[in-house]
Amino acid sequence: MGDTSLFATEHARGRAAYRLYACTILAGICLILYYRATHIPATWREGRGEWIGLSLAELWHAFYWVITQSARWKLVYRRTFKDKLSQRFEGRLPNVDIFVCTADPYAEPPNLVVSTVLSLMAYNYPPEKLSVYLSDDGGSILTFYAMWEASQFAKHWIPFCKRYKLEPRAPAAYFSSSDSSSDMSHHEECLSMKILYEEMTSRVDAIVKSGKVPEELKANHKGFSQWQSEMTSKKHPPIVQILIDGKDPNALDNVGNALPTFVYMAREKNPEYHHNFKAGAMNSLLRVSSVISNGPIILNVDCDMYSNNSDSIRDALCFFLDEEKGCDIAFVQYPQNYNNMTKNDTYGNSLSVMNEVDLCGFDSWGGPPYIGTGCFHRRESLCGMKHTKDYKEDWNRGSERNPPDDIRKLEEKAESLATCTYELNTLCHRIAL
Numbered sequence: 001m002g003d004t005s006l007f008a009t010e011h012a013r014g015r016a017a018y019r020l021y022a023c024t025i026l027a028g029i030c031l032i033l034y035y036r037a038t039h040i041p042a043t044w045r046e047g048r049g050e051w052i053g054l055s056l057a058e059l060w061h062a063f064y065w066v067i068t069q070s071a072r073w074k075l076v077y078r079r080t081f082k083d084k085l086s087q088r089f090e091g092r093l094p095n096v097d098i099f100v101c102t103a104d105p106y107a108e109p110p111n112l113v114v115s116t117v118l119s120l121m122a123y124n125y126p127p128e129k130l131s132v133y134l135s136d137d138g139g140s141i142l143t144f145y146a147m148w149e150a151s152q153f154a155k156h157w158i159p160f161c162k163r164y165k166l167e168p169r170a171p172a173a174y175f176s177s178s179d180s181s182s183d184m185s186h187h188e189e190c191l192s193m194k195i196l197y198e199e200m201t202s203r204v205d206a207i208v209k210s211g212k213v214p215e216e217l218k219a220n221h222k223g224f225s226q227w228q229s230e231m232t233s234k235k236h237p238p239i240v241q242i243l244i245d246g247k248d249p250n251a252l253d254n255v256g257n258a259l260p261t262f263v264y265m266a267r268e269k270n271p272e273y274h275h276n277f278k279a280g281a282m283n284s285l286l287r288v289s290s291v292i293s294n295g296p297i298i299l300n301v302d303c304d305m306y307s308n309n310s311d312s313i314r315d316a317l318c319f320f321l322d323e324e325k326g327c328d329i330a331f332v333q334y335p336q337n338y339n340n341m342t343k344n345d346t347y348g349n350s351l352s353v354m355n356e357v358d359l360c361g362f363d364s365w366g367g368p369p370y371i372g373t374g375c376f377h378r379r380e381s382l383c384g385m386k387h388t389k390d391y392k393e394d395w396n397r398g399s400e401r402n403p404p405d406d407i408r409k410l411e412e413k414a415e416s417l418a419t420c421t422y423e424l425n426t427l428c429h430r431i432a433l
């Protein structure tokens, strides 16, 4: 490990013991196969049919077991050095664009999306370098309303999280954790924040239940005027609304710090053109974000998966920015975990074998496959870059945009990239994420 490395690779302990154990199983398998090979019944009446059945099952098991070992034989764990990252790159950290996908305000309640989005906006990362994009495939004014509420609440929530270094930073998860009630140092403030949060969630719930946004609330943001009565989730024009423009010097939280950019996007829908589900949304997000923040690093999160660690971006950057090995890394992903598990994890929902064994086993072979939510990509790797050894990433990309005089012009430009015909007759049309 050189001095400048931003991450280290460690091997799992107990490898020798595991391999010894694996050898005993292998010996057992060989003995069974040997027994079968040397005990072939002479006639059908002596059980040749059963012999064939059992031999096939045992051969299949042997094959399956050997293949499984490829993911178990050598596990590697990665450790990051975030302090070194700060020392060397703090002033020149890259822009990071976060894409959150939602599709239906009834299956995926807007309050859930609010909590996810807030956990991402409150990352321990310079806010001027952070942009969060919400893709709403439902094209719903209810989701837009919830996002407008989130953009207002963020002004209180982000400084509160940063001041007390809270974890996790999804308000729903934080207020239901024991931390929020046990830490006396900020008890009063926590209580009033909780009230503010609950008032917001009940407003959002009431409006989702009623199915429409009252006229007086629509006056709060120009974006509400984009919805016309004839629009449905399956047929509507593209809508891009910048709820918080991080480049605007007046976009500040309630203690005067800059806020991250926050954008709502509903790509155009028309039943005549296939929308390609999440993959279609991701492609639109790539194009829309390219004219607004154009960050070289992209994180994708499903709307029901909040971030439970405010340092996730910094951990991921330790891989991308590593001078020696970073150029070989196209994506860095985090395992998915679920809340509310039974004490003994009776149903295996913690996915511990997959998260703690299989993924680490694949990593030693060059990396596991992409598993969806919670993945950081280089923008270039999603835009068809061919990897070469001497490729130099432009980490400053995206920092050049000036605050526009007319934000609506920028939104319209972005909308022209979120039409349902944009990808027709292109390669994108055939690639599914």
Ligand SMILES: O=c1ccn([C@@H]2O[C@H](COP(=O)(O)OP(=O)(O)O[C@H]3O[C@H](CO)[C@@H](O)[C@H](O)[C@H]3O)[C@@H](O)[C@H]2O)c(=O)[nH]1
Pocket: 101, 102, 103, 104, 108, 135, 137, 276, 277, 278, 281, 301, 302, 303, 304, 371, 372, 373
């Ligand atoms: O037309 C659609 C359909 C879905 N989604 C979003 O895509 C995400 C994943 O869809 P979901 O139905 O929740 O699939 P899951 O099986 O829960 O997701 C897993 O499997 C998917 C691939 O099948 C991955 O993309 C996900 O990241 C992974 O968590 C969600 O945020 C949806 O809102 C859209 O944006 N547009």
Ligand SMILES: [Mn+2]
Pocket: 302, 304
């Ligand atoms: Mn899901």
